[in-house]
Amino acid sequence: MSDTNSTTTSIEAQDMAHAIFSPAMTVPDAFIEALESGQEITAASKAMAAAIQDQEGLVALPDSMKVHDLEHAMPYRRHARGSMNTPFVDPFARYTTAHAEDGACVFINATDMQATAVLNLGTPDVPGHADNLAKLTPIKTAAYQALLTITRSAITQQQAAEFFEDWAGELEFYTDDAQVTPKQAVAAVRRITIEALAKVESEEQSLSATRSAFESVTASSKEPIPTRVYFACRPYADLQSRTFVLRLGVLTGEKTPRLMLRILKAEEHAEEMAEELCGLVRDAIDLATIPVLVGQYTKAQ
Helix, strand or coil, X not given: CHHHHHHHHHHHHXXXXXXXXXXXXXXXXXXXXXXXXXXXXHHHHHHHHHHHHCCCCCCCCCCCCCCCCCHHHCCCCCCCCEEEEECCHHHHHHHHHHHCCCCCEEEEECCCCEEEXXXXXXXXXXXXXXXXXXXXXXXXXXXXXXXXXXXCCCECHHHHHHHHHHCXXXXXXXXXXXXXXXXHHHHHHHCCXXXXXXXXXXXXXXXXXXXXXXXXXXXXXXXXXXXXEEEEECCECCCCCEEEEEEEEEECCCCCCEEEEEECCHHHHHHHHHHHHHHHXXXXXXXXXXCEEECCCCCCC
């Protein structure tokens, strides 16, 4: 038994001596860097998991590290997000109702005639990501767009005549005294005569002298020129038809006459259309579950 112990001790001593006096093993630098990188990744993963579990959402990582999102490889997304856009109230309301989560809210921008439903807005206690949206962006009808275009600036006689001809079914023409037919209105704007009259008055007395001069410019036509134009159209697809009253003026300061059509009470029309849109959205959505507010929502970063 003692011989066996002596032999074992001798072998251990030889192994120790060999380990001490043998040359050191050379490890490649790339292997060391990979090992350190792996340790950093493991530590970062644990730190991010802890931050998510603790609901802090903050973690310190080196600038050299890049976080990769593997959601695209998962069977399902973490949460619904995206943007649905439609020009019509009905599909907007149906989509909003079907996909609304707790705290969902609709915001109507009356100035731009738009509505946005934030479907995952959440609540004050459990705020959502606010990145799942439904947008209502009504499109102007062709008639309303033509009206806005023709009233944007001064136009030529030809442009006015073509507008009257193209939209004759939606237009009514009036002078100060009577109604004018579309045919008469077109003929009137095609042939306009500018008459200028200059007059000078002079008066001399024994102790004073007076001079005055003025110029009178008159625009006329063989046909009666309408001074008011009524244009009836549906401004947006879901809105009711309304009548816009235009004032027709003739500009005589250039070589050829130019015409100006201006919408009377344009701001009042804009307010009424915005109120109508708000009413349509409120009627289409269950206000008990999804509030509809006038205003804009901007998600803070």
